Amino acid sequence: MRTGSVSLETGRRAGEMADTLVLRALRGNAKHLDLSGKKLRRVPKAVGRLFELNRLQLKNNLISDLPAELQALNNLTELNLGNNSFEALPEVLKHLRQLRKLHLFDNKLEALSPNVLECLENLTFLNLNKNKLTTLPEEICRLAQLKYLTVNNNQLESVPSKLCLLQHLCELHLAHNKLKSLPHDIGYLTNLKKLSVPRNEIQVLPEELCVLRNLKVLDVAGNQLHIFPTKLLYLKLEEFYYEQNPLLEKDLITSTQMNEVLTLQEITARYILNGLSGNSLSEALEHYPEARKILAHASLCAVCKRSFLNTWLECVSFVDLAKKISITSPVHVVPIRALLCSYKCFNESGHQFYGIAIP
Numbered sequence: 001m002r003t004g005s006v007s008l009e010t011g012r013r014a015g016e017m018a019d020t021l022v023l024r025a026l027r028g029n030a031k032h033l034d035l036s037g038k039k040l041r042r043v044p045k046a047v048g049r050l051f052e053l054n055r056l057q058l059k060n061n062l063i064s065d066l067p068a069e070l071q072a073l074n075n076l077t078e079l080n081l082g083n084n085s086f087e088a089l090p091e092v093l094k095h096l097r098q099l100r101k102l103h104l105f106d107n108k109l110e111a112l113s114p115n116v117l118e119c120l121e122n123l124t125f126l127n128l129n130k131n132k133l134t135t136l137p138e139e140i141c142r143l144a145q146l147k148y149l150t151v152n153n154n155q156l157e158s159v160p161s162k163l164c165l166l167q168h169l170c171e172l173h174l175a176h177n178k179l180k181s182l183p184h185d186i187g188y189l190t191n192l193k194k195l196s197v198p199r200n201e202i203q204v205l206p207e208e209l210c211v212l213r214n215l216k217v218l219d220v221a222g223n224q225l226h227i228f229p230t231k232l233l234y235l236k237l238e239e240f241y242y243e244q245n246p247l248l249e250k251d252l253i254t255s256t257q258m259n260e261v262l263t264l265q266e267i268t269a270r271y272i273l274n275g276l277s278g279n280s281l282s283e284a285l286e287h288y289p290e291a292r293k294i295l296a297h298a299s300l301c302a303v304c305k306r307s308f309l310n311t312w313l314e315c316v317s318f319v320d321l322a323k324k325i326s327i328t329s330p331v332h333v334v335p336i337r338a339l340l341c342s343y344k345c346f347n348e349s350g351h352q353f354y355g356i357a358i359p
C-alpha cells in the first residue's frame, strides 16, 4: 500500500511538472517541447494545441499510447518515443504526415501495424532498436523517403524482399537478430552506403550484394558464413568486418575428378552462349522470351572464362584482401567463391581455385 501511494504521488507530481512545461510552451508558441524522463504514463492532451510544434521529445517515460489530440500537430517533423512502454504503433501516427524522424527504440513492439506504418510516407529516419519484432511488414516499402533504418536487437528471422524497394535507403542496421539470409533483391538498394548485419545466423551472402556500388561499410561479423560471394572484390568497401564466422580454411588435399556428363540443355545453352554474345544473342532470341529468361542466369567459368548455365563446380580462392583493396578496417586472407564450368577446368594446372571438401 505504502509503495502504491508513493508511486501515485510521484506520478501526480510528474504530471503537474509536465503540465507546467506544456503551459509554458503554449504561452511561448513553442516549436520544441522536451518532456523526456518525467516518469509520464500519459501525454498531456494540451500538447495537441501546440500547433507550431516541430520536435517533441517524450523519451525515457512510461508511456504506452498517445492521445488522439496529437493529430492536430501538422508541423511535427521529429518525434522521440524511445525507452517507453509501447506495444504497438500508436494510431495517431497515421495523421502525422509531416513526420521525418521517428524514434521508437527500447519499447515492447512485437509487430508493426501495416495500416499505421504505410501512412508514414515522409519518414527519412526510423529507429526500432531494442524491441521484440520478429518480422517487418511488407508495407515498409511505402516509406519511400526512408534513408536510415535501424532494427538492431530484435528477433527478426527474415526481412521482406519489398524492403529492397526503398530507393533512398543509405543505412540499414540489423545487428543482433536471428536472420538466416538476406533478400536476393538487395541489389536494388542502389544508394546503400552502410549495411550492418553482425550477430545473426546468416549462412550465405547473396551474390546480388556485390552490385551495390555505393556500399562503403559492410559488417557481417558473428554470422555463419563459410565463403564470400564471387564478386566481393567488385565492392568499393572502406570498412569490412567479418570476424567470428566459420570461414573455410586453406587446408589442401590433392584431388583429380572424372569429367561429368552434361545434360542436353546444358550443352545447347553453352553452345549458344559461347557462339553468340551480347547483341547477336539478344537478336537471335528476339522472339523467344522464355529462352532469353533461361539464358539470363548464365555465369562465366573462373578458369576458361566461357559461359555455362546450370552445371558448375563450387570452388574457392583464398584472397589477401589487404593486397587487393584499400580499406581502413583490418582485413586478411578470406575465402571467395568461384564457379568452374567443368572438372576439365578444375583438373587443369596453373590456377588457384580449390574444390571444397565436405567434412
Ligand SMILES: [Zn+2]
Binding pocket: 301, 302, 303, 304, 305, 306, 340, 341, 342, 345
Ligand atoms: Zn571452364
